[in-house]
Amino acid sequence: MLSKSQIKEARRHLFTPADRRIPRIRIETRQADTLEGQRIIVAIDGWPRNSRYPNDMKHREDLRHLNVCSVDPPGCTDIDDALHCREIGNGNLEVGVHIADVSHFIRPGNALDEESVKRGTTVYLCEKRIDMVPELLSSNLCSLRSNVDRLAFSCIWEMNHKAEILKTRFTKSIINSKASLTYAEAQMRIDSAAMNDDVTTSLRELNKLAKILKRKRIDNGALTLASPEVRFHMDSETHDPIDLQTKELKYADIIVHRLLAVAIGADKTYPELTDKHKLAEMCKNLNYRHKMAQYAQRASVAFHTQLFFKTKGVVNEDAYILFVRKNAIVVLIPKYGLEGTVFFEEKDKPTPKLEYNSEVPSLTVEDTTLHVFDKVKVDIMLDDSNIQHQKMRMVLVEPKILGNYMPTSLSAEASSKDEPEKKKKKLQK
Numbered sequence: 001m002l003s004k005s006q007i008k009e010a011r012r013h014l015f016t017p018a019d020r021r022i023p024r025i026r027i028e029t030r031q032a033d034t035l036e037g038q039r040i041i042v043a044i045d046g047w048p049r050n051s052r053y054p055n056d057m058k059h060r061e062d063l064r065h066l067n068v069c070s071v072d073p074p075g076c077t078d079i080d081d082a083l084h085c086r087e088i089g090n091g092n093l094e095v096g097v098h099i100a101d102v103s104h105f106i107r108p109g110n111a112l113d114e115e116s117v118k119r120g121t122t123v124y125l126c127e128k129r130i131d132m133v134p135e136l137l138s139s140n141l142c143s144l145r146s147n148v149d150r151l152a153f154s155c156i157w158e159m160n161h162k163a164e165i166l167k168t169r170f171t172k173s174i175i176n177s178k179a180s181l182t183y184a185e186a187q188m189r190i191d192s193a194a195m196n197d198d199v200t201t202s203l204r205e206l207n208k209l210a211k212i213l214k215r216k217r218i219d220n221g222a223l224t225l226a227s228p229e230v231r232f233h234m235d236s237e238t239h240d241p242i243d244l245q246t247k248e249l250k251y252a253d254i255i256v257h258r259l260l261a262v263a264i265g266a267d268k269t270y271p272e273l274t275d276k277h278k279l280a281e282m283c284k285n286l287n288y289r290h291k292m293a294q295y296a297q298r299a300s301v302a303f304h305t306q307l308f309f310k311t312k313g314v315v316n317e318d319a320y321i322l323f324v325r326k327n328a329i330v331v332l333i334p335k336y337g338l339e340g341t342v343f344f345e346e347k348d349k350p351t352p353k354l355e356y357n358s359e360v361p362s363l364t365v366e367d368t369t370l371h372v373f374d375k376v377k378v379d380i381m382l383d384d385s386n387i388q389h390q391k392m393r394m395v396l397v398e399p400k401i402l403g404n405y406m407p408t409s410l411s412a413e414a415s416s417k418d419e420p421e422k423k424k425k426k427l428q429k
Helices: 111-119 135-141 183-191 198-219 251-263 276-309 409-428
Strands: 012-015 025-028 069-072 081-087 093-100 123-125 128-130 149-159 165-176 179-182 230-234 241-246 315-324 328-333 338-343 354-357 362-365 368-371 375-383 391-398
Touching (some): 069 183, 069 198, 081 198, 111 251, 123 276, 179 183, 251 276, 315 368
Antiparallel strands (some): 081 093, 354 362, 375 391
């Protein structure tokens, strides 16, 4: 008989055998409500020395004693990775990265697997997410939340204090995260002299190693070019964006998990995993789904960006030049994670002297030369002169170039009012 745990959302329960000579067995199941009071058959897979009861956690290392923690953006519910760092007996450091073991729940060929491979990826929209897998998995069972047992894949390194890797091992594991932190909370722990608990000590060591590794990458010529993730804060009544800040489960991750499990002897392979024709067909679908998800995400961000700037008027912000064109520059505004184009040739306006150099590359406007990665200042506003084709407009403010100016919202409004008059004149002709 199954004795259901009294802990809410618990997956670990005790099974009482009919033969009293056999001790009770700890099992994991999400069907406790269905199995409670029923007669079932259980096979014992293992019995750890430090456990009172046998259990069925075969091929999985118990790492619940480690001070594991996760660091994510505020409001993150799908926590897919966690970390730990501790000093070991020989003076070196043990560093672990733990990734949620999604493949434990999505077995090859089951209904979840078939639906997941069709969807291909999770789509993140503003204020909404279209999951590849059910929310029970993405935000609960496969989310490495704090103070609950979770299944994971773990990569554990032995490193010295110079961040040099001495040993590496991979294992399936069970962890119990001690803290789910936001970036701000993690930084507060690192900076606070009053906090010296095990999780904070782990974070400080990880931060030291991260700085050493980053310095090595920079010294070797690395560049960080990734655009920031954009998140909008929505008004609870109108659902309009009132502020924004800058933050995906893919089926490819599941395939990687399965290959890793086979590689470390923790799981068996299956025909589809080694069939190159089926893998090629699956990859084609995954690439298509990923591209469509990106289009949907960009469209959602663009729409909410326009809503956000609709009432802001003209906003002045720092920007960095990403590309130079023959008559324009493409800039990134880090504060909003926003990319846009500043044009120097426009209808009904005098065209400045432009000189484009494709070798550098650079663009000289009048007497000012602009290069990739230059820091500039731009004015941003929503151009709603054509109500059916509203767009974000940017104008270079610094360095100042003669004839380059931003229309005020009043002039934009006036131009939109003038449109019907122009149409009337055309009809009269």
